[in-house]
Amino acid sequence: MAFHVEGLVAIIVFYLAILAVGIWAAWKTKNTGSDGDRSEAIIVGGRDIGLLVGGFTMTATWVGGGYINGTAEAVYVPGYGLAWAQAPIGYSLSLILGGLFFAKPMRSKGYVTMLDPFQQIYGKRMGGLLFIPALMGEMFWAAAIFSALGATISVIIDINVNISVIISALIATMYTLMGGVYSVAYTDVVQLFCIFLGLWISVPFAMSHPAVTDIGLTAVHEVYQAPWLGSINSLDIYTWLDNFFLLTLGGIPWQAYFQRVLSSSSATYAQVLSFLAAFGCIVMAIPAVLIGAIGASTAWNQTEYGVPDPKSKKEADMILPIVLQYLCPVYISLFGLGAVSAAVMSSADSSILSASSMFARNIYQLSFRQNASDREIVWVMRITILLFGASATAMALLASSVYGLWYLSSDLVYIIIFPQLLCVLFIKGTNTYGAIAGYLFGLVLRITGGEPYLYLQPLIFYPGWYQDDNNLYIQRFPFKTLSMLTSFVTNVTVSYLAKYLFESGTLPPKLDFLDAVVARYSREHMDKATLVKSDNIVLNELAPVNPRHSQTLSSTFTNKEAFNYVDSSPELSNTEDN
Secondary structure: OOOHHHHHHHHHHHHHHHHHHHHHHHHHOOOOOOOOHHHHHHHOOOOOOOHHHHHHHHHOOOHHHHHHHHHHHHHHOOOOOOHHHHHHHHHHHHHHHHHHHHHHHHOOOOOOOHHHHHHHOOOOHHHHHHHHHHHHHHHHHHHHHHHHHHHHHHHHOOOOHHHHHHHHHHHHHHHHHHHHHHHHHHHHHHHHHHHHHHHHHHHHHOOOOOHHHHHHHHOOOOOOOOOOOOOHHHHHHHHHHHHHHHHHHHOOOHHHHHHHHHHHHHHHHHHHHHHHHHHHHHHHHHHHHHHHHHOOOEEEHHHOOOOOOOOOOOOHHHHHHHHHHHHHHHHHHHHHHHHHHHHHHHHHHHHHHHHHHHHHHHHHHHHOOOOOOHHHHHHHHHHHHHHEEEEHHHHHHHOOHHHHHHHHHHHHHHHHHHHHHHHHHOOOOOOHHHHHHHHHHHHHHHHHEEHHHOOEEEEEEEEOEOOOOOOOOOOOOOHHHHHHHHHHHHHHHHHHHHHHHHHHOOOHHHHHOOOOOOOHHHHHOOOHHHHOOOOOOOOOOOOOHHHHHHOHHHHHHHOHHHHOOOOOOOOHHHHOOO
16 A cells, blocks of 8 residues: 555644644633632533533544444445444434433532442442443543554555554543543534544545445345345344444443533533434434445445455455545545544543543542542543553554453443442432442343353353354343343342341341441431430540531532532432442
8 A cells, every 4th residue: 555645644634633622622721610620620621511512522422433434334234234333323312311311410419420429329339349340431442443543544544553543542642631621522523523524525426436336226226235224134133122222221321421411511501412412423424324335335346446345355344434545536535534533533532531530530539538639639630541541552552352342341331330320310229239239240141141252152041042153152132131121120129128127127237337228327317416415425526427517528529509409319418428
């Protein structure tokens, strides 16, 4: 492949544009908020992101390089087609459900990260456990993005893939380090504009190429391969549904999404932005669908790409840059590919920031250093942004199955965190015992179901399993959704059982080793006069109780504006970290 100077120039121009926006947003962050809440400004800005920027950044929760490349690939691959391109509809419904049911309660209480309500209700130990699948999801997603980016750039210019990945990761990490959520939000505007303009400029040229057959004909008739509309085999309907629920419900409990929710200027804005983003996901998928259809309608032996075709060369995942490279005029091609490359690079920033935000706040500050200064938290965030950025880059360069790891970690987000989020927000009375039991049950059921991408063989064979040509066991049964439902039911059942056993006296209070039922009940009533006797409690013994009336709760879990909202659940407002 020849070295393209024009391609290198195009990438540099787009990269510099995104870097400039990121630096400007960093300057804006420094002028937002007081000196005492700098760490919160990095995580959620000044909670003043409006409709325009908010609409772009909320859409960019899922729309990025992986989203458009994956959608084009699904439409192109024979045997799948548009019927299996579930991401646009799945993530759009995810944003709608998030706006309807989750955005308002999270934003109204002024939380700073997604893990705040878990630590408020279940304690810091459970928050640490839930941090693990959340971190895995964010890190492997960023690594998968960087991995795809290297391959994309290699289509444009003949340079070492590793160099392109490292440079892209450095730029994304640099402006995220400086500007936090403002840099993520404002670069998202540039990112989506680049994708929209770059792809829509390229589509008409690619569609009019002499080697491309009318996509309306190839949608329903087999010309070069199976029709790109695709179909769902009756045996695969449960697999399709399992994946669909994974995208729709599993797309909600991500810090990358709630970071946008919590940085919105109000709870109502957070809901509106979720609905706008759902529409944006559909709109941004259209050119990717068309490019996938064009790839399926092309006689590749009549192009410079030659034979065999991309699917035979196992380059189906690169169909979008291949179409732009070989079916468009050179300058249109370079503009589109440069825009897409810059967009892919920009997609990883929110995952890196999300991971560092949860670690700095929910692990470092709330679990180990409750009295840490704001300056200390800011430095912890900066260090972890560098560490997580370097880790994602290393995984992209070294791991042979980054996508497999991301699939598994996203499953864990769906199976473990989603049912826990339902319980902590909507099911009154759940406690740490139920949360741990649900966590373990969900984890065991998912792992024992196997994972073909990681060559992990199943221990539990559900109805409908079969063995493919590579001797891998494939599960047709929707065991991921079954694992999620089992985790939810286990959490509720064990929580109420533990509550009954302790409150009825069946189990003595000393067995409440997690302080989740008896000690929690005592704390809620410790301030009542009936429990304070002047003859058996001296003044200095009341010191541990006083923080309940200090700024501990308000400064830890809520923003000042949260005091304008009345919480109907005393367990949400009166519960302290275990």
